[in-house]
Amino acid sequence: MDISSSVSKLCFHLISSAFQRCRVSEHICRLSVVLKSSPASDPPIIRISISDTGIGSSLEEFQNLRCSWEGIGVEKWDGLLSATTTSFCDNEVHHFLLNLRETISGRRLTRLPSNPKNGVKFSGTEVCLSISESIDVLTAEINDFFQKVLILKIPNVAFELVAGCEDVPGSQYEKVFLANESNHLTFSTSSVECLKSGLEDYVLKHGHRLNHNCKSCFSTWGHLKVGSGTACSLESHKNSGSGLMMEVVIILSELEPTCPSFRECISKTEVLYFEDYKPCTISESILNALASIDWKSYGLAGGNIVDRGGDLLGWENLPPHTRLTMVLHSYNKQDIIPPARSRTQTDRCLIKRAVKHALDDLKEKHAGILVSANALKIRSYAPDLARSIAGLILSSNDSDFQKECFSLLGLQSREIGEETVEESIKEKIISVIDMNDRKSQRSKEVAVAPAPLLFEDNRCWNSKFQDEEYEGEDEF
Template sequence: MEISSTSNLCLHLISCAFQRCRLSQQLCRLSAVLKSPSPSILQISISDTGIGSCLEEFQDLNCSSIISAEFWDGILSVKTTAICDDEIYHYHFNLRENISSSRTLTRLPSNPKNGLKFSGTQICLSISESIDVLVSEINHFFQKMMILNIPNIAIELLIEREDIPGSRCENVFLANRSNPGPLSTSNVEFLKSGLEDYVLKHGNSLTQKCSTCFATSECLKVGSGIACSTESHKSSGLMMEVVIIISEIESTCPCFRECSSKTEVLYFKDFTPCSISHSTLNVLSTIDWKSYGLTLENVVDQGVCVLEWEDSPSHSQIDMA
């Protein structure tokens, strides 16, 4: 996997931690800690209490474009343990080597768990990067992750500027608590609830539902569906889950999130926010939207997929995940 920036690397590592938590099917915590001891150095720690890390996940990372003596030395420090392990294992992973098979994995002395049963992973690195840019991107990433509404994962973002006394800041992201449902609830039901919460909180930028814009519970029209590809030589039975919400916002709404004739498609692959696939883009372009009372004017893909509608209903917004 090619990594083109330090922010992409951090988001990839956070995504891997999220997957480890999701696969554990237990209550988990994911923490991203950013410390800036000086204006030119940023220390990053990403930890989770999910299943232990599979070290092979680092073999395919291509970070050559962001590794330099001044920017990043290419070293990842990894601590990991599985529930069945008796020790916490420590590694240094050198991504400076371009060929994955020749990369140096240095195993450091491990720590005993003294009979305790727990699992988790911590990954640390130090880079030269602006903390403000990275915090903004991670916050936006977490806001999108909340749409999945996976109830067993609590996410924490901690920022410490050691060169500025009293600057410690902590953000906690939790799945929608208003209607959590059991862990056995289907993914599409969690997605439906998560997208509703996203819309009612103006893109997860608010801590609670905006009662000014959404005065009644009937302000949202929600539809969902699941599409499965048939098994063939090209496919192994892939599944896509979709939720669409049309919200009717009060005409006197003073909030920043105004109604528009455009819909950003929030796209996830394997439970990770990402740019939309070419095949999905083609599907969105060929849907008979007129049968649903909508007229699609254009599909714009500039890293983010946006659907532009003709004559969209006034005071209404369409959201899709």
């Protein structure tokens, strides 16, 4: 593990904590990361400042902070971290000095003199540290981190990244990231709805690049089919606002064949994973959970891990021109972890449930997609069956019978033709097959309604019509 990765992980943790303080605030918040390099030092020293205007930090957050020291010598970083924080209800601004290299917990945190707020109401936190590191590498890593966090689409937080060398004109880099830049969301928008919006923005970027849309991949938003699902570790916590939550969003997108990355995109699924509002590497346990899902029941063959880096699943039979993208987000709503179960085990169980709910949501919203292998087999008989039924209707000498059949098919007598009747019947057969296939994916605890009638007229069919109008008559 090199120094960059260790320091980056600490920075990402501090940024994630700041992000969550902003997220739960009822106000529009700013999160700023400022990197300043001193040209006079050799090797150069970077001062890192991570500040937010959120609800303020708790003392426990700093006391429980840990860092990996592999590859980080004292000459690179002394382990000191200063923190300044206050909440709206505080009358003072509190200052702390934290020594992460201190092994005795009682000596890690030092309280410094506080400053009075003199009646001014504000809230926020700033954490600072100084390290010997390349500012370019750290800037690039934090920039990528912010780009990924945008997928969470939290509407009340804006991010700012500033980097540069002190006293060197023109060296400053500054970028602002706005979650609501393309699709305005309200504070009341649910977390999973924000995640859906963020993933939609993400897949519209060519090759999943985060800086521009690609018109050769998609011409309209109508090419996106979106499904979402959630699962909670404890059912009783769903309405209480606590417990470990898993949110999953899956998007099926239809690519234009002119897309430069067409062949690569349609054969693999990128899986993005967030834990506690920060992007994370997917663990082996999570990959195994994804691989163990019954994809065949949704008409998908494969689901095999094709990238040991942990973000790609390979498929054998995605529909033509189709790309599948998935994002998972695991978080503790009130920092409560269920007892007697590890986080890894809980995540694995929740992933399977949440992914199933997202796939079911896709099937419900978009008829004819993610059809199971069994339904596809039954579908293959639909043309022959439709041809036989159409032949029976058209060969009948009973004009009233024919008229009633045409009415149920939604056809007018003047447009009747053998191909028209056959096609209409086939569409209804396939519709019924798909409807029952969607029902088969639902929880077994839910009572399954009787299969719909083949010629059901959705405009007027009801129990009264069935009892009074069709009593004693022959039906197909």
